[in-house]
Amino acid sequence: MLILKEHHLLKSSAIQRDLDAKMVDITYDSREVKSDALFFCKGDNFRPIYLTMAKDNGAITYVAEQPYPEGKGMNAFIVTNIQKAMALLSAAYFDYPQDDLFVIAFTGTKGKTTSAYFTKGILDITTKHKTALFSTIDRVLGPKPEQRFKSDLTTPESLDLFRDMRQAVDNGMTHLIMEVSSQAYLRNRVFGLTYDVGFFLNISPDHIGPNEHPNFDNYLHCKLQLLINSRKCVINAQTDHFDEIYGAAKATTNPDSIYLFAAADYQAPQDVEIDFRFESQEADLGTSKFIFTPVSTKAQVLGVKGDYQLSLIGDFNESNATAAIIAAAFAGADTEETQAGIVNVKIPGRMDSMTVPGHGVVYVDYAHNYVSMHALLSFLQREYKNPKLIVVVGSPGDKGVSRRPGFAKVLTEFAQEAFLTTDDPGFENPQSIAEQIDKDIDHSKVAVSIILDRHEAIKEAILASKPGDVVVLAAKGADAYQKVRGVDTPYETDLVVAKQVAAQLQK
Ligand SMILES: CC(=O)N[C@H]1[C@@H](OP(=O)(O)OP(=O)(O)OC[C@H]2O[C@@H](n3ccc(=O)[nH]c3=O)[C@H](O)[C@@H]2O)O[C@H](CO)[C@@H](O)[C@@H]1O[C@H](C)C(=O)N[C@@H](C)C(=O)N[C@H](CCC(=O)O)C(=O)O
Numbered sequence: 001m002l003i004l005k006e007h008h009l010l011k012s013s014a015i016q017r018d019l020d021a022k023m024v025d026i027t028y029d030s031r032e033v034k035s036d037a038l039f040f041c042k043g044d045n046f047r048p049i050y051l052t053m054a055k056d057n058g059a060i061t062y063v064a065e066q067p068y069p070e071g072k073g074m075n076a077f078i079v080t081n082i083q084k085a086m087a088l089l090s091a092a093y094f095d096y097p098q099d100d101l102f103v104i105a106f107t108g109t110k111g112k113t114t115s116a117y118f119t120k121g122i123l124d125i126t127t128k129h130k131t132a133l134f135s136t137i138d139r140v141l142g143p144k145p146e147q148r149f150k151s152d153l154t155t156p157e158s159l160d161l162f163r164d165m166r167q168a169v170d171n172g173m174t175h176l177i178m179e180v181s182s183q184a185y186l187r188n189r190v191f192g193l194t195y196d197v198g199f200f201l202n203i204s205p206d207h208i209g210p211n212e213h214p215n216f217d218n219y220l221h222c223k224l225q226l227l228i229n230s231r232k233c234v235i236n237a238q239t240d241h242f243d244e245i246y247g248a249a250k251a252t253t254n255p256d257s258i259y260l261f262a263a264a265d266y267q268a269p270q271d272v273e274i275d276f277r278f279e280s281q282e283a284d285l286g287t288s289k290f291i292f293t294p295v296s297t298k299a300q301v302l303g304v305k306g307d308y309q310l311s312l313i314g315d316f317n318e319s320n321a322t323a324a325i326i327a328a329a330f331a332g333a334d335t336e337e338t339q340a341g342i343v344n345v346k347i348p349g350r351m352d353s354m355t356v357p358g359h360g361v362v363y364v365d366y367a368h369n370y371v372s373m374h375a376l377l378s379f380l381q382r383e384y385k386n387p388k389l390i391v392v393v394g395s396p397g398d399k400g401v402s403r404r405p406g407f408a409k410v411l412t413e414f415a416q417e418a419f420l421t422t423d424d425p426g427f428e429n430p431q432s433i434a435e436q437i438d439k440d441i442d443h444s445k446v447a448v449s450i451i452l453d454r455h456e457a458i459k460e461a462i463l464a465s466k467p468g469d470v471v472v473l474a475a476k477g478a479d480a481y482q483k484v485r486g487v488d489t490p491y492e493t494d495l496v497v498a499k500q501v502a503a504q505l506q507k
């Protein structure tokens with residue numbers, strides 16, 4: 001209660017309390033309540049009947065923004081903001097596990113997962129597999145295979161976050177790499193959490209619409225919170241909105257603890273000193289090679305520099321790799337470890353490729369907004385020397401509405417043929433989403449087909465390709481589901497479907 005009081009979250013009226021009540025668990029899901037638990041009443045879809053269920057299952061205390069008759073007889077803490085209260089109480093309940101971890105956080109519209117995986121590749125060497133990971137793809141809480149779980153969210157709900165951190169510490173982990181989404185700040189999932197090093201990779205319009213951010217300013221504001229909550233800040237100097245981002249870091253962090261990185265040929269504004277540079281040597285279909293150089297005195301103190309090679313192709317990944325090298329260096333990695341740890345990193349659903357005999361080469365990639373599709377398609381266009389580009393893509397329902405015109409624009413700029421299909425339609429009609437993309441495409445440049453069955457769309461795209469063509473299966477990465485009306489409907493993944501098509505064609 002003191003914690004809530006200290007943070008001015010407690011509404012003094014309407015509190016019933018038994019301060020001696022023992023509490024053996026905390027949860028926000030009535031289905032998981034055990035006896036003597038504390039139950040958080042939270043969420044857009046919260047219904048008072050969940051509190052009844054929680055009480056019936058043995059909850060003795062609830063925390064909510066209003067008193068509920070259903071909670072009669074229970075201890076109640078009525079708070080002004082349930083998300084903040086849950087974050088603070090969860091951190092306390094799990095005994096502040098962040099204090100036992102070196103925490104590295106990445107935010108950015110693109111590149112969070114990639115940078116996080118690169119960093120983990122390195123720190124697995126440095127820390128001898130004592131590095132935990134909270135990523136969009138999975139959560140790694142310990143060195144054993146059974147301590148790896150699939151993620152539901154990029155950044156977990158606060159209670160899950162602190163519980164998993166505690167688990168990681170108990171499993172012997174000493175470091176944690178986490179992706180922090182803007183949504184995590186919007187919904188106070190990381191309220192009160194401070195990172196040892198926080199990275200701002202880039203920002204471009206995305207995640208704006210129902211259930212997400214009301215506008216770009218809000219999106220940027222939420223992302224900036226990561227810098228405000230980091231002991232050391234590292235910023236990609238080439239990001240859009242650099243001035244605002246750098247300004248946010250400077251407002252709360254000593255300039256000695258702010259670091260900037262950029263490509264070797266980037267001309268920074270006069271009053272901006274770049275700390276780390278990366279110089280591309282080769283970025284083709286086989287590999288990426290670049291030189292990483294600490295330029296400023298404070299960057300040189302870290303002692304990491306040299307030639308780097310990546311298996312994960314795509315020129316845009318050199319910037320992600322640079323962020324990872326800096327992150328790992330702050331966590332104690334040396335040059336040799338950063339070189340050895342990054343070279344073999346591959347990420348499910350990022351730049352996966354296969355050739356279909358008699359047809360084109362197929363790429364599966366998670367690019368799912370204008371900027372990432374632009375990065376992906378321009379790379380492939382350059383490397384394959386203006387091939388015919390055939391793209392299969394869909395846009396999710398209920399969120400990221402700005403992606404739809406973004407896809408239309410990028411398809412018009414690069415593709416010769418597009419198959420618009422289904423991608424997590426949620427509660428929207430996938431046909432209508434496809435039509436919204438289609439209406440902004442310049443049909444004099446791109447031949448468009450709407451095929452809602454994603455398997456069929458992939459098959460038609462591959463059939464339409466000839467050797468030398470490039471087929472891009474975009475935006476779904478390695479997702480093994482389609483989110484339809486609140487249900488995760490199993491889906492084989494784009495790569496598996498492409499392999500099935502290739503196998504059928506060879507029969
Ligand atoms: C808008 C949003 O972020 N919503 C998230 C939020 O939901 P919520 O707090 O409103 O809770 P809710 O789902 O309405 O459920 C109501 C409550 O009733 C409880 N309940 C429900 C049923 C029952 O029988 N008993 C019971 O107690 C539930 O446990 C829950 O506490 O908290 C839930 C976890 O408790 C999340 O699953 C949910 O994410 C939704 C599914 C989502 O799609 N979020 C996206 C937008 C998101 O967060 N994305 C970002 C990535 C964005 C990026 O890439 O940058 C992310 O970090 O993943």
Ligand SMILES: Nc1ncnc2c1ncn2[C@@H]1O[C@H](COP(=O)(O)OP(=O)(O)OP(=O)(O)O)[C@@H](O)[C@H]1O
Nearest residue numbers: 109110111112113114136316365366367372375376
């Ligand atoms: N630095 C970058 N700039 C532009 N595009 C990028 C960059 N890094 C990755 N991409 C593209 O974006 C896709 C997603 O990358 P990644 O999963 O690392 O980003 P993310 O920030 O975790 O995305 P999300 O928040 O949507 O999960 C990649 O498959 C690639 O096509």
